[in-house]
Amino acid sequence: MNFKVPRGTQDILPDASWKWQRVEKIARSICDVYNYKEIRTPIFEQTELFQRTVGDTTDIVQKEMYTFTDRGDRSMTLRPEGTAPVVRSFVENKMFGYADQPVKLYYTGPMFRYERQQAGRYRQFVQFGVEAIGSDDPAIDAEVIELAMTIYKRSGLSDIKLVLNSLGDKESRNAHREALIAHFSPHIGEFCSDCQHRLEKNPLRILDCKVDRDNPLMNTAPSLADFLNEESSAYFEKVKNYLDIAGIEYEYDPNLVRGLDYYNHTAFEIMSTSKGFGAITTLCGGGRYNGLAEEIGGPAAPGIGFALSIERLLLALDAEGKAWTDEPSLDVYLVTLGEEARAKGFEILGKLREHGLRSEMDYMDRKIKAQMKSADRLHANYVIVIGEDEVNENSVQLKNMADGQQKKVSIDELIDVLTK
């Protein structure tokens, strides 16, 4: 029988996993500097959590969730995103009672959506996300956006742009909703059955329908921008002002609506502008979600956050021709000749590792030439050669691979020489 990795998923092989670790390291260290703390939530949650927050009429809930009934007859869903679980945990663990508000959290891990596989679109993908919950200060919106941009810049990307919109508050959205219904109603027969269903329940979702994307009514639909009330506009102005202070450029896009229902006010995406990037250019999406905590039974706790896909960040680096090639090299490769030397080498290897030196030796009983080739492939900074003479003299030959210099070093001094 021939087993294959499930469609839409991928194995991250050892020649690539170091890149994933590096992205995570960069993102974690930036979160640390911005005082965000890690939260880890389960990979599955009650299905209803996502229905209520992401929204019944969204593509994610209607078509993309991995939902199953567990042995206790409960409906469970592999998380399609991280915000609802984090806010669920915030409410459940009464984080609204923490002395320091907002509560600033980050997370990373696999998310699951049953989507059509495409370059940059997977059924299991890894998000790195942050959520700042408990404040509606527009400065925190700018902080969250700045944090996301910093992750990309620190990773080496430069062909990116920030796209920004305001979805307004409830009142603004209701006014817009009525206008959308009036706009689409007379022609709703031309739209797909999902859109017909969305018309009354959530007409905003019609705007991000993938089936009816090219219908001319999409372009003439009333824009949310025309329905923002004074308060929402004022809030948006302040967010933009803070972005200006932070020196972050943005492009205003009144059609940016995001594919999840919990958003209001600030909505943003970060896209790759690299020519080499495929059809899907969104690297990161986020926004404000005041009211989400209440929706799931908690107190008012306005929040904002984003999530980015690590897959797409690495693809964007490739597209810009900036793929990382500097895999961390080995500190020492031990070449041993003969059984006694092997035993001595094994002992030294333990000591090197105890001192944190990344080291390796041959376990395939190969000739010296083959061992030297391994040392080369692993980009070892030093090669230690141990033969019969060295065993007898309690010494090694130490070769500096950068300058080719080789010298005899006594085993007792070896660690000192290497760690200096």
Ligand code: HAM
């Ligand atoms: P989202 O826009 O659904 O938002 O996803 C965020 C990011 O996850 C996308 O911009 C994209 O990079 C990545 N992504 C989504 N689906 C896939 C896929 N099938 N394959 C690869 N990458 C994908 C959210 O998930 C929100 N929870 C973000 C957020 C956090 N909003 C506030 N806080």
